[in-house]
Amino acid sequence: MDFSYSPKVEALCQQLKGFMDHHIVPRIRQWHDEVNAGMYPVSFMEDLKTRAKSEGLWNLFLPHLNAGEPGTGLSNLEYAPLAEIMGSISWASEVFNCNAPDTGNMELLHMCATAAQRKQWLEPLLNGSIRSAFAMTEPDVASSDATNIQTSITRDGDDYIISGRKWFITNAAHPNCKILILMGKTDPAAETHRQQSMILVPIDTAGVEVVRNINIMNHHSPEGHCEIVFRNVRVPASNLLGEEGSGFALAQARLGPGRIHHCMRSIGAAELALAMMTERAQQRKSFGKYLYEHGAVSDGIARSRIEIEQARLLVLKTAWMIDEVGAKAARKEIAMIKALVPMLHTTVTDRAMQVFGAMGISPDTPLADHWTWGRALRFADGPDEVHLRSIARMEIKQAQTQFGPMAAYLT
Numbered sequence: 001m002d003f004s005y006s007p008k009v010e011a012l013c014q015q016l017k018g019f020m021d022h023h024i025v026p027r028i029r030q031w032h033d034e035v036n037a038g039m040y041p042v043s044f045m046e047d048l049k050t051r052a053k054s055e056g057l058w059n060l061f062l063p064h065l066n067a068g069e070p071g072t073g074l075s076n077l078e079y080a081p082l083a084e085i086m087g088s089i090s091w092a093s094e095v096f097n098c099n100a101p102d103t104g105n106m107e108l109l110h111m112c113a114t115a116a117q118r119k120q121w122l123e124p125l126l127n128g129s130i131r132s133a134f135a136m137t138e139p140d141v142a143s144s145d146a147t148n149i150q151t152s153i154t155r156d157g158d159d160y161i162i163s164g165r166k167w168f169i170t171n172a173a174h175p176n177c178k179i180l181i182l183m184g185k186t187d188p189a190a191e192t193h194r195q196q197s198m199i200l201v202p203i204d205t206a207g208v209e210v211v212r213n214i215n216i217m218n219h220h221s222p223e224g225h226c227e228i229v230f231r232n233v234r235v236p237a238s239n240l241l242g243e244e245g246s247g248f249a250l251a252q253a254r255l256g257p258g259r260i261h262h263c264m265r266s267i268g269a270a271e272l273a274l275a276m277m278t279e280r281a282q283q284r285k286s287f288g289k290y291l292y293e294h295g296a297v298s299d300g301i302a303r304s305r306i307e308i309e310q311a312r313l314l315v316l317k318t319a320w321m322i323d324e325v326g327a328k329a330a331r332k333e334i335a336m337i338k339a340l341v342p343m344l345h346t347t348v349t350d351r352a353m354q355v356f357g358a359m360g361i362s363p364d365t366p367l368a369d370h371w372t373w374g375r376a377l378r379f380a381d382g383p384d385e386v387h388l389r390s391i392a393r394m395e396i397k398q399a400q401t402q403f404g405p406m407a408a409y410l411t
């Protein structure tokens with residue numbers, strides 16, 4: 001495995017950093033001011049998107065683009081350092097059409113949409129003219145186990161009728177969110193993993209009600225993590241994604257790339273926290289010493305560097321495996337990074353907040369926002385425990401096929 005960045009990727013990293021420095025960093029304050037004043041999308045977002053697209057910094061995440069589709073066609077391994085750069089600013093990814101959950105939704109549509117579905121929904125998503133959401137989690141059941149999902153999708157002539165309640169649906173409050181990919185049950189009597197299907201639901205369909213945008217740790221996200229009720233929502237049968245009963249398999253396929261993208265961006269957030277921590281530790285003195293001269297602070301800096309490097313290497317290995325053998329064969333690595341990296345995100349950010357003193361938890365630095373998002377990522381796309389469970393099960397299964405080392409020691 002060779003994880004060094006190719007000259008093409010190095011050049012793209014420089015170009016992306018330059019774009020961030022010139023067009024995004026100077027607008028951080030304006031973004032917050034406009035969002036706090038209730039203006040969303042912010043006034044400059046479309047201009048920035050147009051500029052990014054014209055400079056070729058667009059859809060950097062999709063490896064298997066078809067001819068004529070906009071984007072770079074980078075592999076997952078090539079995309080990793082770019083996602084990391086975008087991850088240092090919470091809203092930057094959208095400028096490059098690389099934000100969750102649209103990226104995962106585009107990957108899914110790219111994989112299984114019909115020609116008509118591609119034309120109607122994938123094309124505008126790839127062009128960044130609409131946004132989307134993915135609706136799986138429900139308030140009434142433990143949704144970390146996707147087989148629990150209760151929302152019904154019932155065939156009625158040429159239509160399906162959808163009834164149920166979802167929550168924490170990211171992006172559903174975005175004014176440009178036009179389409180929901182919903183997971184529900186078409187056949188509750190089928191084998192456990194064949195009961196579910198996915199279906200496309202335009203958000204303006206009669207019976208779809210966005211009830212509220214749920215704050216995360218009292219932090220308000222303008223794009224939303226919404227509760228949505230579906231009351232006898234009727235959509236054409238042609239809106240089904242894949243075939244009836246394929247929803248569980250599609251969810252697994254969607255979550256692989258989605259999870260690694262979150263992890264790539266989290267490495268960027270952790271790098272920012274470490275950079276801020278080291279800068280602050282060289283500026284302030286207590287008890288006659290710079291903060292970095294206190295052992296506790298310098299240990300925190302060193303541990304953060306070690307942990308970021310470890311996590312980055314595992315993310316790069318996972319990206320390489322997805323490229324080489326596919327997301328299914330890389331599922332242990334994907335589970336490992338998903339259990340590891342959100343924790344790294346919060347741990348390093350927490351150390352940085354501590355070094356900043358009280359200011360660290362104020363809105364005067366991005367640290368509190370980054371910590372909040374890192375904490376949320378320990379649930380989004382499945383809680384830590386479920387990923388740990390998957391890793392342990394694969395380890396046990398693998399161990400059962402091999403002779404254990406104990407025999408050698410016990411003879």
Ligand SMILES: Cc1cc2nc3c(=O)[nH]c(=O)nc-3n(C[C@H](O)[C@H](O)[C@H](O)COP(=O)(O)OP(=O)(O)OC[C@H]3O[C@@H](n4cnc5c(N)ncnc54)[C@H](O)[C@@H]3O)c2cc1C
Pocket residue numbers: 101133134135136137138141142143144145167168169170171216225376377379380381382383385386389
């Ligand atoms: C910011 C944010 C954005 C989100 N965006 C979306 C979205 O866009 N679309 C969407 O559909 N969902 C989204 N979610 C929801 C997220 O995917 C779920 O919260 C997650 O899958 C867990 O489901 P749950 O909340 O029902 O928790 P439950 O399933 O009720 O689990 C509760 C807790 O039980 C424990 N637990 C569960 N299973 C096990 C196990 N096997 N072993 C040990 N402990 C276990 C864990 O501690 C877990 O946190 C988002 C969540 C957040 C916080």
